[in-house]
Amino acid sequence: MVRYVSTALKFIIIAIIYVIIFRIIRLMYIDLKRKGQLKEDMDLALEVLDAPENINISRGSIYPIRDSITIGRKEDNAIVIEDAYVSNYHARIILEDDIYIKDLDSTNGTYVNGKRVVRLTKISEGDLIEIGRITFKVI
Amino acid sequence: MMELEKKVLHSIYFVTFFLFFNLCFITGKIDLIPLIFCLSSIILISYSSFIIRKFYPKGDKFLFLISALLCQIGIVMIYRLDTRTQNFEIPRFALKQMTWFTIGITIFMIILFITPKMIRISRYKYLYIFIALSLLMSTLFIGREIKGSKNWIVIGSFSFQPSEIAKFFIILYLASALSKQINKKDLIETVIFMFLAIGFLVLEKDLGAALIFFGIYLVMLYIATSQGKYVALGLLAFSLGGFISYFLFSHVRIRVQIWLNPWKYKLDKGYQICQSLFAIASGGLFGRGLGLGYPYLIPLALNDFIFSAIAEEFGLIGASALIILYILLVYRGLRTAIYSKDYFSQLVAVGISSMLAFQVFVVIGGVTKMIPMTGITLPFVSYGGSSMLLNFLSLGVLYKISEGR
Numbered sequence: 001m002v003r004y005v006s007t008a009l010k011f012i013i014i015a016i017i018y019v020i021i022f023r024i025i026r027l028m029y030i031d032l033k034r035k036g037q038l039k040e041d042m043d044l045a046l047e048v049l050d051a052p053e054n055i056n057i058s059r060g061s062i063y064p065i066r067d068s069i070t071i072g073r074k075e076d077n078a079i080v081i082e083d084a085y086v087s088n089y090h091a092r093i094i095l096e097d098d099i100y101i102k103d104l105d106s107t108n109g110t111y112v113n114g115k116r117v118v119r120l121t122k123i124s125e126g127d128l129i130e131i132g133r134i135t136f137k138v139i
Numbered sequence: 140m141m142e143l144e145k146k147v148l149h150s151i152y153f154v155t156f157f158l159f160f161n162l163c164f165i166t167g168k169i170d171l172i173p174l175i176f177c178l179s180s181i182i183l184i185s186y187s188s189f190i191i192r193k194f195y196p197k198g199d200k201f202l203f204l205i206s207a208l209l210c211q212i213g214i215v216m217i218y219r220l221d222t223r224t225q226n227f228e229i230p231r232f233a234l235k236q237m238t239w240f241t242i243g244i245t246i247f248m249i250i251l252f253i254t255p256k257m258i259r260i261s262r263y264k265y266l267y268i269f270i271a272l273s274l275l276m277s278t279l280f281i282g283r284e285i286k287g288s289k290n291w292i293v294i295g296s297f298s299f300q301p302s303e304i305a306k307f308f309i310i311l312y313l314a315s316a317l318s319k320q321i322n323k324k325d326l327i328e329t330v331i332f333m334f335l336a337i338g339f340l341v342l343e344k345d346l347g348a349a350l351i352f353f354g355i356y357l358v359m360l361y362i363a364t365s366q367g368k369y370v371a372l373g374l375l376a377f378s379l380g381g382f383i384s385y386f387l388f389s390h391v392r393i394r395v396q397i398w399l400n401p402w403k404y405k406l407d408k409g410y411q412i413c414q415s416l417f418a419i420a421s422g423g424l425f426g427r428g429l430g431l432g433y434p435y436l437i438p439l440a441l442n443d444f445i446f447s448a449i450a451e452e453f454g455l456i457g458a459s460a461l462i463i464l465y466i467l468l469v470y471r472g473l474r475t476a477i478y479s480k481d482y483f484s485q486l487v488a489v490g491i492s493s494m495l496a497f498q499v500f501v502v503i504g505g506v507t508k509m510i511p512m513t514g515i516t517l518p519f520v521s522y523g524g525s526s527m528l529l530n531f532l533s534l535g536v537l538y539k540i541s542e543g544r
Contacts, residue, residue: 002164006428009161013429014453016154017460020208023147024201024467031474056320067480076262078481080319 044099046079049128050135056082057134068094070104071131085132091117098122099138101129108132144200148188151208152181158215158429165430166222172230173218176237180211187244191538195251199475199541203247205468206519206534210240210527212461213520215429216448223435232441232522239524243531250535260311261483267312268332274301274308275339302340302348303525307532309336309352310359310490317363318483329360344390347501347513353377354497355490362489398511411438415447415506419458426454441522443514447506461520465499475541484540491533 045064051057069078072090081090087106094100103110103117110117111130123129129136159177163170184207191200218233254260278292278301291298316329333356340349357373384391393408401409401416414437421432434440434448450458472492479485498518505512516526 002167003428003431006161006165006430009157010426010428010453010457013154013157013161014457014460016150016157017208017457017464020147020150020154021460021463021467023143023150024205027143027201028467028470056322061320069481075319 044095044125045139046129046136047139048134049137050133052083052133056080062139065093065095065099068092072104081132081134083132083134086134090131094120099124106131144204147201147204148185151184151204151211154208155180155184155211158211161429162215162218162222165219166227176214176218176233179237180214180240183241183244187248190248191251195538195542197542198538199471202468202471202475202534202538202541205464205471206530209461209464209468209519210243212449213445213517213522214240216434216445216452216520217441217522219429219452220435220440220448222430235524236522236527239527242524243527246528247531247535247538250532251539254536254539261315261318264312264315267308267315271305271308271312272332272335272339274305275336275343277301278343279339299525300523301525302343302345303529305336306348306351306355306494307529309333310355310487310494310533313356313359314483314486314490317359318481318486321363329356341384341388344388345514346391346394347505347515350501350513351494351497351515355494358493359486359490363486394511394513398508401508411444412506412508412512414438415444416508418444418447418451419507422451422454422458424455426450426452426457428452439514442516443502443512443521444506445517445521446503449520462499462503465495465518469496469499471541472537475537478543479540480543488537488540491537494533495530 045062047063048057048059048061051059063079070089070092071077071079071081071086072088073081073083073086074088077089085108087104087108089104090106091110092102092104094102099122100120101110101112101117101123102120112121112123113128114130123138125138127138129138156177159173159180162173162176187207188200188203191198191203214233214236217236218230221227221230221233224231281292291300312332313329316325319325333352337349337352340346340352353373357370360369360373361367381391385395386392397404397409397412401412403409405413418432418434418437421427426432429452432448432451434451437444437447440448446458446461449461453460469492472488472495476485476488476492479488495518498515501510501513502515502517502521504510516523518526518530
């Protein structure tokens with residue numbers, strides 16, 4: 001008696017576990033499909049175009065922007081630049097529907113395409129951002 | 140999305156119910172204790188998923204659902220093994236495991252409530268490595284040797300494995316050290332600290348944990364620097380270290396010899412692994428059914444060898460289902476890493492997922508004699524308090540990251 005019940009239940013249990021697995025895998029499929037569609041309109045990054053030799057940032061490094069971040073010399077910035085010309089908290093990049101940059105009252109200023117940033121400035125792909133002796137390109 | 144979660148949740152209730160219902164009469168007479176277990180499990184899962192849905196709706200609920208299901212399979216198997224102990228009246232270990240499950244879920248909730256923004260906890264890297272190393276070191280002085288590994292601390296009737304908790308702090312340390320731009324000096328610093336940590340583990344004869352620490356380190360280093368040469372260098376160092384410790388330490392040598400030919404030692408040192416292989420083989424494709432096999436003949440079936448017990452009673456398809464569940468759990472963890480907002484949380488998520496993956500690989504590989512057996516627990520399924528706590532702690536952090544804050 002126990003034998004039959006256990007055998008029957010075994011199949012039921014395994015079947016339900018596979019149903020759960022199937023459902024999660026289907027979700028995985030939907031997930032991947034949606035990821036492909038999202039890909040085009042997000043994914044901004046900063047590429048280092050020019051930097052002095054002896055600091056922690058090297059030419060060609062790429063920093064993806066996924067959230068609002070700060071740039072500066074202090075450790076807790078998202079992008080840390082160990083350069084004397086850069087202030088502790090130099091600039092902030094704000095990611096809303098568009099992407100903006102704001103100067104945080106830095107000593108040497110932040111420049112977008114050669115112009116000093118005074119208030120919140122919208123930036124877009126191809127713009128050049130200068131912070132201290134470093135030049136970033138928005139890609 | 141919401142709909143699908145509900146469906147999965149309901150299926151989990153069904154599985155839990157059938158599993159415990161089956162337990163009611165495996166002893167030959169009708170036993171009602173499993174139904175109490177079943178009820179409390181279902182109440183716990185439904186209550187906590189309600190809380191998650193209400194207060195933290197943005198996170199990845201499947202992380203929680205999959206782990207809860209794994210825990211249920213574990214508790215049922217432990218209960219089933221309990222019924223074979225002499226003078227069986229109450230399921231001693233299953234009751235304890237149920238308590239650990241409850242405490243684990245509580246910790247999961249507490250982590251959700253108290254963790255500040257992830258980026259804020261990225262500053263204290265030296266604190267993390269200090270905690271991790273002192274936990275690992277502590278067992279060298281006040282540890283007690285249980286089952287051949289000196290990695291337990293016993294205080295009264297309460298014992299725990301510090302290396303389990305140390306794993307979590309190592310991940311936090313590596314994430315905070317590697318999430319900044321790193322130069323050669325920082326890199327060498329992490330190498331030294333990891334060398335110390337793994338060295339302590341080898342001295343304590345906790346080879347499984349040493350393997351996992353090493354795996355986590357390599358994965359996180361590769362993700363942070365994306366340079367294949369570090370991985371190659373690491374693997375080289377690993378084979379060199381393995382080679383040296385084979386000649387230096389007798390316990391390493393014994394493990395490898397048992398792995399190469401367990402049948403030669405089948406009555407003493409290789410007894411465990413031979414019994415485990417017999418159990419898996421006798422399960423066949425569909426298994427014997429819950430309560431119809433002899434998994435209690437495997438030594439340590441509650442902890443390290445629980446996978447063989449499951450393979451015997453649920454067969455190849457049941458065991459594969461278990462492995463697929465782990466794959467999905469790791470996939471959800473890595474997905475969390477991809478969508479996470481800052482670099483630090485990304486590395487933490489990668490670390491936790493790779494910890495789970497390596498742990499499952501080392502245990503299942505060990506009991507099926509694919510790699511040498513090293514005693515560690517199967518996450519969420521094996522009997523054991525410290526591993527349950529660690530796993531729910533990591534799960535809480537992972538969920539927090541998947542919330543995107």
